[in-house]
Amino acid sequence: MSATEAFTLKGRMATLSVLEIIDPGRLFDQLDQRLAQVPGFFDGMPLVVMPGPGVDFSHEGFAAMVDGLRERGLLPVAGSGLPAAVAAAAGLGVMRNPAGHERAEKPSPANNGAATAATGQTPAGARDNPRSPARRVDQPVRSGQQIYARGGDLVVTAPVSAGAEVMADGHVHIYGPLRGRALAGVQGDRDARIFCQSLEAELVAVAGQYRLSEQLPVPLRGKPAMMGLQQDELQVEAL
Amino acid sequence: MARIVVVTSGKGGVGKTTTSAALAAGLAKAGYKTVVVDFDVGLRNLDLIMGCERRVVYDFVNVINGEANLNQALIRDKRVEGLEILPASQTRDKDALTFEGVQSVLEGLAENHDYIICDSPAGIERGAHLAMYFADDAIVVTNPEVSSVRDSDRVLGLLASKTRRAEQGDAPVAEHLVVTRYAPSRVGKGEMLSVEDICEILSIELLGVVPESNAVLNASNAGVPVILEDGTDAGQAYDDLVARYLGEPRPQRFLDEKKGLLGRIFKG
Numbered sequence: 001m002s003a004t005e006a007f008t009l010k011g012r013m014a015t016l017s018v019l020e021i022i023d024p025g026r027l028f029d030q031l032d033q034r035l036a037q038v039p040g041f042f043d044g045m046p047l048v049v050m051p052g053p054g055v056d057f058s059h060e061g062f063a064a065m066v067d068g069l070r071e072r073g074l075l076p077v078a079g080s081g082l083p084a085a086v087a088a089a090a091g092l093g094v095m096r097n098p099a100g101h102e103r104a105e106k107p108s109p110a111n112n113g114a115a116t117a118a119t120g121q122t123p124a125g126a127r128d129n130p131r132s133p134a135r136r137v138d139q140p141v142r143s144g145q146q147i148y149a150r151g152g153d154l155v156v157t158a159p160v161s162a163g164a165e166v167m168a169d170g171h172v173h174i175y176g177p178l179r180g181r182a183l184a185g186v187q188g189d190r191d192a193r194i195f196c197q198s199l200e201a202e203l204v205a206v207a208g209q210y211r212l213s214e215q216l217p218v219p220l221r222g223k224p225a226m227m228g229l230q231q232d233e234l235q236v237e238a239l
Numbered sequence: 240m241a242r243i244v245v246v247t248s249g250k251g252g253v254g255k256t257t258t259s260a261a262l263a264a265g266l267a268k269a270g271y272k273t274v275v276v277d278f279d280v281g282l283r284n285l286d287l288i289m290g291c292e293r294r295v296v297y298d299f300v301n302v303i304n305g306e307a308n309l310n311q312a313l314i315r316d317k318r319v320e321g322l323e324i325l326p327a328s329q330t331r332d333k334d335a336l337t338f339e340g341v342q343s344v345l346e347g348l349a350e351n352h353d354y355i356i357c358d359s360p361a362g363i364e365r366g367a368h369l370a371m372y373f374a375d376d377a378i379v380v381t382n383p384e385v386s387s388v389r390d391s392d393r394v395l396g397l398l399a400s401k402t403r404r405a406e407q408g409d410a411p412v413a414e415h416l417v418v419t420r421y422a423p424s425r426v427g428k429g430e431m432l433s434v435e436d437i438c439e440i441l442s443i444e445l446l447g448v449v450p451e452s453n454a455v456l457n458a459s460n461a462g463v464p465v466i467l468e469d470g471t472d473a474g475q476a477y478d479d480l481v482a483r484y485l486g487e488p489r490p491q492r493f494l495d496e497k498k499g500l501l502g503r504i505f506k507g
Contacts, residue, residue, distance in 0.1 A: 142396025
């Protein structure tokens with residue numbers, strides 16, 4: 001409890017958007033189109049840059065791409081799933097990101113049909129990071145408390161108060177009212193979902209897509225609900 | 240073995256000190272040797288509520304610093320047998336409280352008291368943390384409004400994680416809810432949260448409800464724990480509350496609107 005410390009080092013979980021580069025050649029064309037639709041939306045957005053399946057960057061190529069992103073107002077802060085030397089050439093660090101890594105091995109949803117056969121060897125063996133068992137919490141999660149189930153699901157059998165935050169790499173189940181924030185798939189698992197018995201949340205998010213309480217459908221407030229991504233949109237459904 | 244009870248809330252001005260004084264006086268009246276400790280170093284109030292401000296010579300910080308012993312600092316209440324007060328220091332701040340100092344003072348008090356009531360300062364910083372750290376029981380005081388309830392929720396989280404019992408893996412601190420300044424008429428109009436709502440949000444057991452009452456202000460001004468004013472609604476509410484704390488079942492009162500003459504005429 002010394003008052004003289006000049007700094008503290010905290011292991012804080014933050015949700016970062018991950019930019020997966022599937023086709024470097026067409027990246028900037030499509031990105032510019034997207035930016036034209038929502039000008040300013042991406043300004044200063046911290047990003048983790050991750051090469052998609054089968055994409056390899058040279059030192060110069062990666063550095064040039066990162067510069068291109070910066071010119072467009074984005075803020076790449078780290079690379080993932082690529083050699084440290086390549087990331088360092090662009091002035092970035094490398095995030096050790098097991099879930100992201102695993103995702104890179106999976107076929108991307110866009111070319112699902114074609115890729116499934118080709119990547120038949122992907123399951124089981126390629127998963128160097130097996131999911132941890134679910135974490136269970138039986139005490140109410142109080143305002144100001146933060147609970148993170150790393151590498152797996154989170155099961156809460158008590159209320160989650162306003163001002164509390166529950167997070168999981170997998171699904172989040174709440175057998176009680178959800179009044180605080182719930183974040184599922186925080187490492188980027190787009191199949192993750194949130195389940196709760198009474199939807200009174202301040203914020204819900206799956207794989208970085210979020211909705212605030214005022215964006216939740218009125219008829220479902222206070223009702224059992226499930227939230228998950230459908231075509232990149234966070235959907236809320238009655239349970 | 241003394242039982243250590245922290246009276247806490249997070250938010251200021253909700254009635255922690257009033258509740259501490261009433262609880263301590265009630266327990267002493269019931270025959271238990273009780274001491275109430277003011278942890279609000281720098282903003283000393285308990286001595287005023289207890290009406291002993293002119294008798295403060297040494298305080299909590301003096302004892303921690305070894306400048307006085309416990310017997311010199313403890314003030315014996317003149318109205319209730321077996322009730323003592325350990326006042327806070329007004330000239331110091333919360334940093335004067337050390338972990339070891341608080342622990343040794345509480346151990347000293349535990350030798351010849353049945354109950355040690357710790358009147359916590361507002362907030363969740365050092366003073367409040369040390370007040371709750373050694374507790375066996377917690378009385379969480381809440382007003383029927385959202386910010387107070389949210390702060391109490393935060394404090395309940397700390398009680399479950401930042402106390403000696405939590406850190407040593409013992410049975411958790413027993414949590415009791417006290418709702419103060421409750422005005423059923425304003426609940427009816429939707430201006431205040433109802434007791435049911437508060438219990439639902441905090442999901443802990445309700446010990447008692449103290450109605451909004453002039454008696455509390457009058458008692459504070461007079462330096463009398465309000466529980467000793469047994470003709471008043473707030474005094475009776477605290478009396479019920481202490482009895483329930485000691486295990487005697489008593490029905491909740493003061494939950495419904497007192498109907499005035501006009502109300503009776505119009506609502507039948």
